Amino acid sequence: KWRTVAAGDSHTVGIRADGTLWAWGNNYYGQLGDGTTTNKSTPTKIGLANNWKSVAAGSFHTVAIRTDGTLWAWGNNYYGQLGDGTTINKSSPIRVGTATNWSAVAAGANHTVAIRTDGTLWAWGDNSHGQLGDGTTQPKTSPVRIGSANNWAIACAGYYHTLAIRTDGTLWAWGDNSRGQLGTGTADGTLSPVHIGQSATWRAVAAGAYHTLAIRSDGTLWAWGKNNSGQLGDGLAWRATPGKIGAPVFLEQPLSLTAAVGDTTTFYVGYSGSQPISCQWRKNGIPLSDSGRISGVTTATLTIHNVQPADQGAYTVVLTNPYDTATSETATLSVVGVPTEPFILPPIRLLSGQFEFTIASAPGKQVEIQASTDLVNWQTIASFVNRSGTMSYSVPATNPHHCFYRLRQLP
Incomplete structure (x- = not known):
């Protein structure tokens, strides 16, 4: 022996x-x-x-x-x-x-x-x-x-x-x-x-x-x-x-990105380690969930459609397997074209008795939506804080043939 x-x-x-x-x-x-x-x-x-x-x-x-x-x-x-x-x-x-x-x-x-x-x-x-x-x-x-x-x-x-x-x-x-x-x-x-x-x-x-x-x-x-x-x-x-050995390791870190409002942008990481490895993307330290605009939050590729000012922030991804957990370097998303003055984006559509349009203003500001049929007399029909900066809005079409809308941003 x-x-x-x-x-x-x-x-x-x-x-x-x-x-x-x-x-x-x-x-x-x-x-x-x-x-x-x-x-x-x-x-x-x-x-x-x-x-x-x-x-x-x-x-x-x-x-x-x-x-x-x-x-x-x-x-x-x-x-x-x-x-x-x-x-x-x-x-x-x-x-x-x-x-x-x-x-x-x-x-x-x-x-x-x-x-x-x-x-x-x-x-x-x-x-x-x-x-x-x-x-x-x-x-x-x-x-x-x-x-x-x-x-x-x-x-x-x-x-x-x-x-x-x-x-x-x-x-x-x-x-x-x-x-x-x-x-x-x-x-x-x-x-x-x-x-x-x-x-x-x-x-x-x-x-x-x-x-x-x-x-x-x-x-x-x-x-x-x-x-x-x-x-x-x-x-x-x-x-x-x-x-x-066996712990998840990043082969490619996420890169900081700049995107314009309305664009589609993608974060990506490469990684290795013993399977199974789970991924979780985070924004400002908070786990993300798939939504209509955001997809791939538990994959190597995070995609954000129709980028909005509220998407700005610090993005990381956490890898986890039975051996350990690893957090990526921080990648920043910067959004350009963020409005400082309020405006209504075309087109304005009439669907099912509702006027639908997109409004844009400085994120977090109080705004008012006003309506008029003669461009002289204006009535406030909604007042709220536009937290994201850009959002869709709809109002009943009280006069579907002739109506004007405007947006006011309060100090």
């Missing part, structure tokens, strides 16, 4: 339940550890030891810890990633230093990080992007202690970046950040550990070449960094801060 396994660029190593170590695949640099540089297409037992505890594989080197707390390494050593003080490749396991309190080890492309039982963090190998975390970009051929903290619990290594979790549940990262893989919110790298976000509930972390994934104590999965092959699982091009 197999107990644990690790994969490098093109080689594999595993530990069986009996504590023996096995390896297979590419062996150009001696990364299998069988004393040769010959590739192996089937698992090959490495040495005679049966007390291997854990193993990690870099691009072309391998590191492992035995149950007695000793650390061993083999394979490519161009950058000193084996930690033996040299840059000479090794085709068989060689012991790293004299310490017997190693508890965990991780391998990046060409660098190695490890944690001792006292909670201290150590790193060595390639440091071209500050991935060792010692404040420099100089490679190290032997383990160097990183900072003064003694509460490190978990570490992982990507191609040129490193992450680690402390016993207090905080997440830290350093090294290359050109694809946002550190999760700091920028693309700027760092030469020493920086705290990622505010959460103190991280319990596991793993690094790809240029992306990172981590799990919180509530069981949620988070990802950030490069996403050219969809490795983040959220549909974005890349992400510079941790994003919850």
